[in-house]
Amino acid sequence: MGDAALIAGNAAAAYAERMKRIMDAVELRQPDRVPTVFYTMFWHARYGGMTCRDAMYDYDRVGEVVRRIVLEFQPDTYALPHPMTVFGAIMERMGYRQMQWPGHGTDVNVSFQYLDREYMKAEEYEDYLFDPTGFYLAKYLPRIAAEFDGLGRLQNLPGQYYIGLILGMRHYAHPQVTRALTAMREAGEEARRMLSHAAAFGKEMADLGFPQAQGAAANAPFDYFGDNFRGSKGIMLDMYRRKDQLIAAMDKAGVFILRQALAAGAHNPSKFVFIPIHWAFDGFMSLAQFKVFFWPSFRTLLIGLIDGGLIPMVLWEGDCTSRLEVIADIPRGKAVYWFERTDLARAKEVLGSVVCLRGNVPASMMTTGTPEQVDACCRGLIETVGRGGGFILDGGIGIPDEAKTENVRAMFEAARRYGPS
Amino acid sequence: MIDNEKQLVEAISEMREEEAFALAKAMLDRGEDPVRVLELCREAMDIVGKRFEKQEYFLPELVLAGEMLENIGAIAKPLIQEKSGAATKKLGRVLVGTVHGDLHDIGKNIVTFMLDINGFEVKDIGIDVPVAKFVEEIREFKPSVVGLSGFLTLAFDSMKETVQAIEAAGLRRELKIMIGGGQVDEAVRTYTGADAYGSNAVAAVTLCRQWMPAVE
Numbered sequence: 001m002g003d004a005a006l007i008a009g010n011a012a013a014a015y016a017e018r019m020k021r022i023m024d025a026v027e028l029r030q031p032d033r034v035p036t037v038f039y040t041m042f043w044h045a046r047y048g049g050m051t052c053r054d055a056m057y058d059y060d061r062v063g064e065v066v067r068r069i070v071l072e073f074q075p076d077t078y079a080l081p082h083p084m085t086v087f088g089a090i091m092e093r094m095g096y097r098q099m100q101w102p103g104h105g106t107d108v109n110v111s112f113q114y115l116d117r118e119y120m121k122a123e124e125y126e127d128y129l130f131d132p133t134g135f136y137l138a139k140y141l142p143r144i145a146a147e148f149d150g151l152g153r154l155q156n157l158p159g160q161y162y163i164g165l166i167l168g169m170r171h172y173a174h175p176q177v178t179r180a181l182t183a184m185r186e187a188g189e190e191a192r193r194m195l196s197h198a199a200a201f202g203k204e205m206a207d208l209g210f211p212q213a214q215g216a217a218a219n220a221p222f223d224y225f226g227d228n229f230r231g232s233k234g235i236m237l238d239m240y241r242r243k244d245q246l247i248a249a250m251d252k253a254g255v256f257i258l259r260q261a262l263a264a265g266a267h268n269p270s271k272f273v274f275i276p277i278h279w280a281f282d283g284f285m286s287l288a289q290f291k292v293f294f295w296p297s298f299r300t301l302l303i304g305l306i307d308g309g310l311i312p313m314v315l316w317e318g319d320c321t322s323r324l325e326v327i328a329d330i331p332r333g334k335a336v337y338w339f340e341r342t343d344l345a346r347a348k349e350v351l352g353s354v355v356c357l358r359g360n361v362p363a364s365m366m367t368t369g370t371p372e373q374v375d376a377c378c379r380g381l382i383e384t385v386g387r388g389g390g391f392i393l394d395g396g397i398g399i400p401d402e403a404k405t406e407n408v409r410a411m412f413e414a415a416r417r418y419g420p421s
Numbered sequence: 422m423i424d425n426e427k428q429l430v431e432a433i434s435e436m437r438e439e440e441a442f443a444l445a446k447a448m449l450d451r452g453e454d455p456v457r458v459l460e461l462c463r464e465a466m467d468i469v470g471k472r473f474e475k476q477e478y479f480l481p482e483l484v485l486a487g488e489m490l491e492n493i494g495a496i497a498k499p500l501i502q503e504k505s506g507a508a509t510k511k512l513g514r515v516l517v518g519t520v521h522g523d524l525h526d527i528g529k530n531i532v533t534f535m536l537d538i539n540g541f542e543v544k545d546i547g548i549d550v551p552v553a554k555f556v557e558e559i560r561e562f563k564p565s566v567v568g569l570s571g572f573l574t575l576a577f578d579s580m581k582e583t584v585q586a587i588e589a590a591g592l593r594r595e596l597k598i599m600i601g602g603g604q605v606d607e608a609v610r611t612y613t614g615a616d617a618y619g620s621n622a623v624a625a626v627t628l629c630r631q632w633m634p635a636v637e
Contacts, residue, residue: 106522111573113524113525115524237484239481240481286479362608364606396604397574
């Protein structure tokens with residue numbers, strides 16, 4: 001066997017070993033040691049001496065830096081950076097309005113930030129419920145991206161049929177519409193360019209022995225409306241003023257979200273579906289409200305993903321301690337719950353026999369603490385939460401953008417050093 | 422308190438928005454004192470705030486209560502003839518803003534609202550606030566407490582820089598600094614040099630009450 005084949009053989013074995021470690025954790029068996037993930041938004045920019053702007057635009061450089069990180073810290077799995085952050089050029093071509101990003105509202109060294117606004121008016125629930133796709137095309141898309149203004153002319157498509165449909169072709173040659181379609185095609189070409197870099201990078205890392213931590217992404221229906229349509233204030237008022245419409249709209253949206261995630265997951269090398277949860281934390285709504293507004297449509301989504309052969313990787317942001325008993329109601333060993341600030345020891349008590357846990361070295365410690373503190377924190381997590389399996393070590397929100405390199409090293413080393421007590 | 426007054430306080434504090442507005446409107450239409458109507462709103466907000474502190478109410482209730490207050494205020498305030506006697510004494514001044522680099526405002530808005538309904542005079546100077554702007558606003562507004570808000574981890578450094586600038590400007594001894602939002606905890610408080618951190622809007626109110634007890 002030549003050297004290259006030996007390395008390839010070892011890499012394949014390493015890949016299989018890492019996958020087994022992760023799947024043991026997911027399926028609640030005791031792995032040989034606690035697995036780790038490398039997940040960040042912009043920490044690699046700091047590590048690699050890039051600006052956040054570079055990290056949103058430079059496909060090759062991002063790959064080169066993340067490759068160095070993965071090889072240095074040897075996590076068991078890593079989140080592919082391109083689909084998470086490297087989409088500046090695509091947004092530019094769209095005239096995307098729901099974010100500010102480096103050079104477009106934020107400094108070159110500041111991460112992109114989502115703009116919490118009302119993108120759908122309260123009285124438009126009726127339009128959404130009657131015809132989600134029509135609403136999306138004619139009203140929503142023109143609002144969220146400057147280049148899509150002309151799409152407003154493409155309304156009432158099912159009302160065009162037979163000769164009306166034939167004559168309706170004129171809409172597609174309207175200057176405003178062609179401008180929007182051209183922008184979409186060009187943004188699409190950029191997206192394909194980026195994703196081909198992403199796929200090549202993922203293949204290269206797989207050949208080096210590192211599986212991807214996540215593939216498709218999804219959102220809870222409540223977050224989908226709160227973040228992308230109504231804004232946080234809007235959806236809070238809807239809980240009182242338009243309860244039935246909100247619930248009906250969430251049920252409807254849940255079908256689209258599930259279909260999209262199943263389609264994306266089917267073609268992805270990773271079966272993990274990343275689901276960041278924004279509005280479930282204890283301080284936001286009451287437990288009674290959580291049971292009515294948040295959990296039912298989200299549980300339906302989780303079950304749909306699981307039935308489709310995918311593995312939900314749910315990031316419960318904030319402190320969700322009061323929700324633990326409710327969210328325990330899912331099939332055993334089929335998902336990962338990643339908790340940002342919830343006490344994992346408590347989560348282990350309630351959820352330990354149901355779902356793999358992930359987390360949660362505090363972002364403040366990774367950023368302002370010492371390697372000794374990080375080591376002690378990880379040791380505590382591994383020895384308590386890691387007992388019996390079902391645990392993946394990570395930061396509360398992965399590696400924070402400003403984390404100290406020595407703290408990141410301490411976290412990954414701790415997973416190799418300590419075992420469950 | 423007479424019956425319809427009780428009803429108004431109850432409708433607001435029980436989140437019955439339409440009924441609350443109709444009751445307030447009927448009172449004003451009958452020629453009742455608009456200042457009295459606003460007093461009743463404030464009483465109701467007091468109940469809402471207490472329930473929030475006891476974790477019976479959460480953010481949706483605060484937001485809805487804020488809307489009710491605003492809508493009733495919009496029809497009551499134009500009817501107030503003169504300001505005499507209507508001005509309520511405030512407990513003390515608090516300056517609030519999201520530190521530079523961070524565009525998040527939900528948490529900050531909730532803190533501002535809670536401090537306001539609890540009787541503090543709050544000035545909210547917005548998001549992505551440069552260090553120099555904080556210093557300038559402190560000189561002008563002369564707050565007893567400054568609240569620095571931030572959701573992202575980049576805010577840790579922005580908060581630290583802001584605290585240092587306030588100190589360098591010689592303003593630190595005259596005020597207390599509290600921080601909050603997202604990832605903020607005791608480790609971040611130590612790092613930034615702030616006096617205290619709060620993990621929610623109630624904590625902000627509690628801190629301000631502790632720091633401004635003498636002002637009645």
